[in-house]
Amino acid sequence: MTNNLSSALRPAIVMTGLFAVLLGVAYPLAMTGIGQAVFPSQANGSLVTENGKVIGSTVIGQAFTSERYFNTRPSAAGDGYSGLASSGSNLGPASQVLHDRVKEQVGRMQAAEPGKAIPADLVTTSGSGLDPDITPEAAFYQVDRIARVRRIEPEALRRLVAGTIEEPVLGFIGERHVNVFELNRRLDALGAKPVS
Amino acid sequence: MTFQGWLYIAVFVGILLALTRPMGLWLHALYEGRRTPLHVVLGPVERGFYKLAGVNPDEDQPWHRYAVHMLVFNAALLLQTYIVLRLQGVLPLNGPGYAGIGADGAFNTAVSFTTNTNWQWYSGEAAMSNLSQMLGLTIHNFLSAATGIALAFAFFRGFARRSTTGIGNFWADMTRVTLYLLLPICVVYTVYLIAAGVPQTLAASVDVATLEGVKQTLALGPVASQEAIKMLGTNGGGFFNANSAHPFENPSAVTNLIQMLSIFVIGTGLTWCFGKAVGNTRQGWAILAAMMAIFLVGVTVVYWQEAAGNPILHSLGVAGGNMEGKEVRFGIVASALFSVVTTAASCGAVNAMHDSFTALGGMIPLFNIQLGEVVIGGVGAGIYGFLLFAILAVFVAGLMVGRTPEYVGKKIESREVKLAVLAIAVLPLIILGGTAISSVLEVGLAGPLNKGPHGFSEILYGFTSAVGNNGSAFAGLTAGTPYYNGMLGVAMWLGRFFVIIPMLAIAGSLAAKKYTPATAGSFPTTGLLWTGLLIGIVLIVGGLTFLPSLALGPIADHLAMIRGQLF
Numbered sequence: 001m002t003n004n005l006s007s008a009l010r011p012a013i014v015m016t017g018l019f020a021v022l023l024g025v026a027y028p029l030a031m032t033g034i035g036q037a038v039f040p041s042q043a044n045g046s047l048v049t050e051n052g053k054v055i056g057s058t059v060i061g062q063a064f065t066s067e068r069y070f071n072t073r074p075s076a077a078g079d080g081y082s083g084l085a086s087s088g089s090n091l092g093p094a095s096q097v098l099h100d101r102v103k104e105q106v107g108r109m110q111a112a113e114p115g116k117a118i119p120a121d122l123v124t125t126s127g128s129g130l131d132p133d134i135t136p137e138a139a140f141y142q143v144d145r146i147a148r149v150r151r152i153e154p155e156a157l158r159r160l161v162a163g164t165i166e167e168p169v170l171g172f173i174g175e176r177h178v179n180v181f182e183l184n185r186r187l188d189a190l191g192a193k194p195v196s
Numbered sequence: 197m198t199f200q201g202w203l204y205i206a207v208f209v210g211i212l213l214a215l216t217r218p219m220g221l222w223l224h225a226l227y228e229g230r231r232t233p234l235h236v237v238l239g240p241v242e243r244g245f246y247k248l249a250g251v252n253p254d255e256d257q258p259w260h261r262y263a264v265h266m267l268v269f270n271a272a273l274l275l276q277t278y279i280v281l282r283l284q285g286v287l288p289l290n291g292p293g294y295a296g297i298g299a300d301g302a303f304n305t306a307v308s309f310t311t312n313t314n315w316q317w318y319s320g321e322a323a324m325s326n327l328s329q330m331l332g333l334t335i336h337n338f339l340s341a342a343t344g345i346a347l348a349f350a351f352f353r354g355f356a357r358r359s360t361t362g363i364g365n366f367w368a369d370m371t372r373v374t375l376y377l378l379l380p381i382c383v384v385y386t387v388y389l390i391a392a393g394v395p396q397t398l399a400a401s402v403d404v405a406t407l408e409g410v411k412q413t414l415a416l417g418p419v420a421s422q423e424a425i426k427m428l429g430t431n432g433g434g435f436f437n438a439n440s441a442h443p444f445e446n447p448s449a450v451t452n453l454i455q456m457l458s459i460f461v462i463g464t465g466l467t468w469c470f471g472k473a474v475g476n477t478r479q480g481w482a483i484l485a486a487m488m489a490i491f492l493v494g495v496t497v498v499y500w501q502e503a504a505g506n507p508i509l510h511s512l513g514v515a516g517g518n519m520e521g522k523e524v525r526f527g528i529v530a531s532a533l534f535s536v537v538t539t540a541a542s543c544g545a546v547n548a549m550h551d552s553f554t555a556l557g558g559m560i561p562l563f564n565i566q567l568g569e570v571v572i573g574g575v576g577a578g579i580y581g582f583l584l585f586a587i588l589a590v591f592v593a594g595l596m597v598g599r600t601p602e603y604v605g606k607k608i609e610s611r612e613v614k615l616a617v618l619a620i621a622v623l624p625l626i627i628l629g630g631t632a633i634s635s636v637l638e639v640g641l642a643g644p645l646n647k648g649p650h651g652f653s654e655i656l657y658g659f660t661s662a663v664g665n666n667g668s669a670f671a672g673l674t675a676g677t678p679y680y681n682g683m684l685g686v687a688m689w690l691g692r693f694f695v696i697i698p699m700l701a702i703a704g705s706l707a708a709k710k711y712t713p714a715t716a717g718s719f720p721t722t723g724l725l726w727t728g729l730l731i732g733i734v735l736i737v738g739g740l741t742f743l744p745s746l747a748l749g750p751i752a753d754h755l756a757m758i759r760g761q762l763f
């Protein structure tokens with residue numbers, strides 16, 4: 001046994017050092033080099049720039065809470081859509097806190113627009129708190145409100161949503177969804193001014 | 197549940213089965229130490245490593261030598277990460293200027309990554325510098341996985357070899373698996389992930405001025421290179437707190453499918469490799485059949501429950517499946533499938549928050565880990581764990597027919613059965629013991645976020661995940677306290693190595709035996725009867741112990757949920 005132990009020391013220490021250099025330094029740095037050279041946009045976070053300013057990432061959700069934009073889902077990441085504190089709510093199915101939170105939001109939505117079926121994703125927090133997407137139902141749900149606030153024909157907005165829906169790959173990989181950042185950029189591009 | 201959803205599950209299983217034999221063939225080449233096409237490039241690296249480390253790769257080690265060398269190497273790795281994390285504050289590539297990690301936290305994380313658990317008490321984007329992620333964590337994702345596969349090879353040799361003492365060379369197994377299997381796949385995989393939208397940069401963050409005019413700071417880093425090995429090595433430690441739910445780790449439904457496949461592919465390949473090693477690939481398929489049967493039942497339950505949704509939210513006027521804690525791009529089916537994959541294997545990555553699953557939907561991931569993660573399982577750990585159950589299964593069959601049990605040409609005698617029981621008993625002992633202690637101590641009860649039975653489930657899941665070396669969580673548990681860091685750190689270490697040592701002892705004992713050819717009286721270990729017996733043994737021996745704890749947690753939670761009782 002002592003022979004086993006002493007004979008293990010040198011390989012253990014040397015191998016740790018060698019693999020640390022190979023796997024902990026060389027591998028990630030080489031991958032960074034390749035990524036930056038071949039896919040610079042994705043490697044840096046798929047950022048969208050406008051007038052020299054970074055206005056978002058096509059991959060990451062941002063908070064949309066105002067009436068004039070399609071809203072994103074509630075978020076448990078920091079104060080909402082924090083890019084430094086991704087998180088779900090972690091509330092269990094029979095949680096009083098979850099119940100009260102959903103009840104409060106559903107109440108507000110039903111008071112504003114009575115009688116409309118409420119899409120589940122609009123009143124639940126996502127796993128990351130940075131969900132970039134909503135379901136098509138959740139987008140269509142918001143059309144009437146935005147049409148009113150922006151004085152746009154609801155039909156034009158429905159077409160906008162329909163044209164932004166991403167379908168499952170090959171028809172079954174993934175769910176139909178709408179990227180809210182993309183949708184709202186197209187909404188802004190429609191050019192209508194909000195009601196002052 | 198939809199047709200589209202079932203099609204998705206069927207295609208996942210189909211691709212996995214199609215990959216089993218090719219992966220098995222590659223693994224078998226490494227198992228035998230054969231030359232591969234990659235040796236042209238990486239052969240000099242391998243030989244250089246042996247030379248500098250003073251290793252003779254042809255030295256055939258007896259089981260105790262294999263075990264000690266493996267342990268000392270893991271101890272050295274543990275120390276290396278502990279030091280990197282403690283010194284984080286003064287090391288480079290620390291853009292946000294994070295301080296060094298505290299002693300209890302660094303201990304917990306070093307154990308966690310060394311044992312292939314990747315339990316994370318911290319939030320990656322708020323605690324770890326890019327250097328810590330690379331040098332402290334990524335390296336373990338490779339080497340803990342390579343250690344697991346090396347151990348599986350050693351165990352296979354116990355069955356395959358005759359009248360000998362050696363079960364292989366740890367350094368050769370570990371180095372070859374790293375260089376010829378994990379690293380090449382990860383290089384290709386990383387490039388794919390970057391192309392698909394996973395960041396790979398040394399920058400720590402970027403500021404965004406959102407359309408609504410708010411500043412949003414996005415954490416960045418060398419994510420893709422860690423993501424690849426995190427999945428392939430069934431590690432599961434996320435770069436970010438939200439793990440594979442985070443859009444930067446898992447940006448699309450396609451990356452999600454590939455991530456799930458990469459969790460399972462080595463594990464299924466190892467079942468084939470085992471069959472090949474013992475001279476009959478049907479032995480491997482029989483094991484895989486038993487694993488897949490348990491897996492598919494689990495998938496069905498989670499998919500059904502999550503699609504059915506939460507009756508409490510239904511009563512508030514929110515129709516449909518349970519979307520709390522799930523991402524829209526994955527939806528119900530890909531979240532349900534991922535949760536079963538990641539806990540059947542000892543991965544522990546998550547693409548949805550298990551804590552917010554319906555009560556029974558969340559019970560299956562928990563139960564999967566309690567079974568010992570032998571349904572495919574962690575790379576290496578899954579197959580050697582399952583073979584321990586196979587030893588018990590032939591023993592039970594032997595008792596029923598009154599003959600000395602045999603398995604793949606080896607007589608299974610009292611020494612092997614005792615050691616197998618010892619290895620299997622470690623799990624319930626520490627999981628239930630740790631949960632019980634934490635459920636009465638104030639420091640333990642301070643952990644759960646949720647009240648009522650769900651809070652108990654959070655503690656139970658924590659210890660289950662730690663001992664099973666899974667690393668996923670009912671993440672409401674606040675685990676970054678000295679109490680939980682210490683308790684769970686020890687639990688992870690015991691859960692890993694107190695299974696491995698008896699397992700290697702069995703390997704040594706089996707290797708020394710001579711070959712016993714199958715006769716008409718031998719119990720066949722390839723057919724349907726055997727697969728059924730295996731499933732029964734896994735469920736009864738592995739699962740039954742935990743039923744009372746499940747009744748106190750998820751089942752009570754479920755009853756409350758359907759009655760509309762809130763906590």
